[in-house]
Amino acid sequence: MQPPGEETLVERARRGDLAAFEALVLAYQSLAFRTAFVIAGDAADAEEAAQDAFVKAHRALGRFRRGEPFRPWLLTIVANEARNRRRTRGRRAGLALRAAAEPQATAEDPEEAALATERRERLLTAVERLRDDDRDILACRYFLELSEDETAAALGIARGTVKSRAHRALARLQEELR
Amino acid sequence: MTELELELRDLAARLDLPPSPSLAGAVRARLARRRRRRRVLVLALATCVAALAVALVVPGSRASLLRFFHLRGASVTLIDRLPQLTPRRSLGTPIPFGKVPFRLLLPSGQRPERVYAGDGGYWLRYPGLLLFEYESAAGATILKKAAAGTDVEYVRVRGEPGIWIGARHALYLPGGPPRVAGHVLIWQHRLLTLRLEAAVGRERALAIARSVR
Numbered sequence: 001m002q003p004p005g006e007e008t009l010v011e012r013a014r015r016g017d018l019a020a021f022e023a024l025v026l027a028y029q030s031l032a033f034r035t036a037f038v039i040a041g042d043a044a045d046a047e048e049a050a051q052d053a054f055v056k057a058h059r060a061l062g063r064f065r066r067g068e069p070f071r072p073w074l075l076t077i078v079a080n081e082a083r084n085r086r087r088t089r090g091r092r093a094g095l096a097l098r099a100a101a102e103p104q105a106t107a108e109d110p111e112e113a114a115l116a117t118e119r120r121e122r123l124l125t126a127v128e129r130l131r132d133d134d135r136d137i138l139a140c141r142y143f144l145e146l147s148e149d150e151t152a153a154a155l156g157i158a159r160g161t162v163k164s165r166a167h168r169a170l171a172r173l174q175e176e177l178r
Numbered sequence: 179m180t181e182l183e184l185e186l187r188d189l190a191a192r193l194d195l196p197p198s199p200s201l202a203g204a205v206r207a208r209l210a211r212r213r214r215r216r217r218v219l220v221l222a223l224a225t226c227v228a229a230l231a232v233a234l235v236v237p238g239s240r241a242s243l244l245r246f247f248h249l250r251g252a253s254v255t256l257i258d259r260l261p262q263l264t265p266r267r268s269l270g271t272p273i274p275f276g277k278v279p280f281r282l283l284l285p286s287g288q289r290p291e292r293v294y295a296g297d298g299g300y301w302l303r304y305p306g307l308l309l310f311e312y313e314s315a316a317g318a319t320i321l322k323k324a325a326a327g328t329d330v331e332y333v334r335v336r337g338e339p340g341i342w343i344g345a346r347h348a349l350y351l352p353g354g355p356p357r358v359a360g361h362v363l364i365w366q367h368r369l370l371t372l373r374l375e376a377a378v379g380r381e382r383a384l385a386i387a388r389s390v391r
Contacts, residue, residue, distance in 0.1 A: 018209055025205050030198040043196040054205045055212075098194040120189055127186075142186035143193060170182055 010070050014061045021061075024070065025054050031071070031144075032078045035154065038139045039082035041093040049081035056081070072153035075146070079154040086132075094128040095143075097121060126176035134169035141166050222250050225319050247330060247341050251314025251371035252364045254322040254330055254341055260348050261323070263358040269303065270296015282311055283367060285374075286389040297351040307376040307386070314371035321350040322359070333363070333380075335387045340365025342380050363387055 004012070004020070006027075012020035032053060037046035057077050064073060097120055127135055133155075140151040141162075151166075152159040179187075247254040273295045275282075282300065284290070290302035290309070297320075299312025312320075322343065324330055329344030341364050349359040363374045363383040367390070374387055 018206065018213075021209070022202050022206055025202045029201040033198040033201070034195060037195060046196075047199050047201070051201050051204055051208070054201060055208050058205075058209055059212075096194045097189075097192050119185075120192060123185055123189055124193075127189075138186060142183065143190040145187075145190065170180070174182060 006070055021058055028074055035075060035078050035144055036082040038143055039079055039136060040085045045085040046082065049085050050078055053078040053081045072150045075150055075154040076156065095124060097124060126173055129176055130172060134172050137165050137169050247332065249339055249341055249364060249371065250366055252320050254324060254343060256326050256328065256330060257323050258326050260325050261356055263348055264355050265358060269301040270294035280313065283372065283390045285386050287391050310373040311370055313369055323348040333384060335365040335384065338366045344380060
């Protein structure tokens with residue numbers, strides 16, 4: 001038997017089926033947490049924001065428009081929660097790169113590898129130095145790989161603005177790297 | 179995609195993101211708590227409305243309603259005259275102390291002489307004192323009517339709301355005729371509502387209620 005689709009789950013959840021809503025939580029908890037973490041920059045804040053977002057989404061299911069995709073709607077709530085926590089905290093801990101992996105058999109030249117790591121660290125530092133709105137749009141588009149629609153929903157901006165804002169943020173990032 | 183965009187994508191794969199926690203359990207628990215709270219609220223509202231409705235339609239009490247006191251599981255109305263009252267019938271079926279399905283609260287921790295199951299709760303009989311305990315969150319409710327001018331007031335017992343009735347009044351229990359009752363203190367304790375009846379004054383009744391544990 002086919003598992004119920006997202007639309008069916010949302011519809012059941014709207015009618016008070018907690019198990020259906022739980023299936024949606026399981027499907028989206030990882031995306032919700034990663035989105036909240038990239039925005040808030042703190043694991044505890046991100047977990048709290050994602051959890052609160054699901055509870056608020058459940059409460060707001062009555063306002064969810066039938067037939068619309070659930071993912072961008074949820075991302076709007078998650079990103080809002082994460083931004084609120086970032087605002088309350090006053091500053092955001094920066095993202096970091098994972099510790100270098102073990103060298104592999106096909107590893108590049110150690111010197112080149114060191115240079116590449118240095119480039120990446122420079123790039124990440126430059127991203128972290130950007131204003132919040134520039135950083136958020138780059139994080140949504142390139143770190144979380146959200147679509148333009150999802151980015152627009154998460155950041156509460158018009159879909160048509162996503163491209164121009166991302167373009168502007170990339171230009172500012174280029175400036176930072178000079 | 180420009181080189182910078184490609185570098186950002188490459189960076190994404192190397193970010194140190196903490197592992198995603200499992201949120202389903204916590205979300206489920208919070209939603210279930212919310213649902214329970216909402217049910218209790220709805221029940222309290224329904225009880226309040228029902229109590230008011232009963233107060234207005236109970237036969238023999240066409241007297242006008244003057245004032246209304248309400249707690250979860252109990253309400254008191256002040257009317258201009260009391261209906262015809264019958265003496266108390268039996269308290270219910272005597273049952274062993276250990277057979278009560280919830281933990282009874284006892285004045286100063288002392289066991290009663292007898293326990294009776296009846297009227298949607300449990301009657302505890304002590305010398306000169308009668309205590310009635312019931313799970314008000316489950317919907318049971320008692321209704322009292324007192325004549326205008328009777329000493330009825332809201333009180334607090336260990337921070338929880340209560341009502342003191344310092345005179346003879348009418349007691350309505352589900353499905354029975356009105357009975358006569360004397361000085362009574364009713365108060366809430368978590369999900370239970372307790373009703374203490376004894377020939378004592380307000381302060382003594384409050385002291386006994388506070389000793390309940």
